[in-house]
Amino acid sequence: MRNLQIYEDIYVCQGNQDVIGKSLNLYRKQLDYLSKFEYSPQNDTVYILEMYGAQGNLLITIWNKNKMLSYTNEQGPFESKNESLFTKYMMELVSEWNIPGIRKEEINSNTLPSELIYATKIVFNKGKYHIACIYFKDFFNLERDTGNEIY
Numbered sequence: 001m002r003n004l005q006i007y008e009d010i011y012v013c014q015g016n017q018d019v020i021g022k023s024l025n026l027y028r029k030q031l032d033y034l035s036k037f038e039y040s041p042q043n044d045t046v047y048i049l050e051m052y053g054a055q056g057n058l059l060i061t062i063w064n065k066n067k068m069l070s071y072t073n074e075q076g077p078f079e080s081k082n083e084s085l086f087t088k089y090m091m092e093l094v095s096e097w098n099i100p101g102i103r104k105e106e107i108n109s110n111t112l113p114s115e116l117i118y119a120t121k122i123v124f125n126k127g128k129y130h131i132a133c134i135y136f137k138d139f140f141n142l143e144r145d146t147g148n149e150i151y
Contacts, residue, residue, distance in 0.1 A: 003034045013133040041124045048120040059085040087145040094119045109139035
C-alpha cells in the first residue's frame with residue numbers, strides 16, 4: 001500500500017500529466033518494483049531512471065548503493081535484469097543529482113529520436129521519504145558510452 005502512495009507522489013513530482021506520464025505511472029503500479037527491491041525505509045536513497053521508447057517499449061532501472069534492478073518489455077512481456085539499461089555516465093550524474101551536468105549533456109545531445117528520460121530520487125529517512133524529480137532528453141554519446149561502460 002505504501003508503494004502506491006510513493007508512485008503517486010512520483011507522478012505528481014514529475015508533473016507530466018500527458019499520455020507518457022500516465023503510462024509510466026500505470027506501469028509503476030503494475031510492476032510494483034519497489035516491493036521487489038531491497039531498500040531501507042529508515043535510511044536509504046533510491047534512484048530510478050525510466051524511459052518510454054518510441055516503439056512503446058519501457059526501460060526502468062532502479063538502484064541504491066547496494067543493489068540494482070531493471071525492467072524492460074523490449075522483447076514483449078516485462079523481464080527483470082540485474083544490470084542497468086542506461087549508461088554508467090548517466091547513472092553517475094543522477095546518483096550525484098548533478099542537475100547542471102545533466103542539462104549540459106542534454107543541450108549537447110544529438111540523439112535521435114530525442115527520447116525523454118525521467119529520473120527520480122527518493123530519500124528515505126526514519127520511515128518518511130522525500131522525492132525529487134527531473135526529466136531530460138537522452139544524451140547517449142557513442143564515443144563515451146559504448147563498450148563496457150554500462151553498469
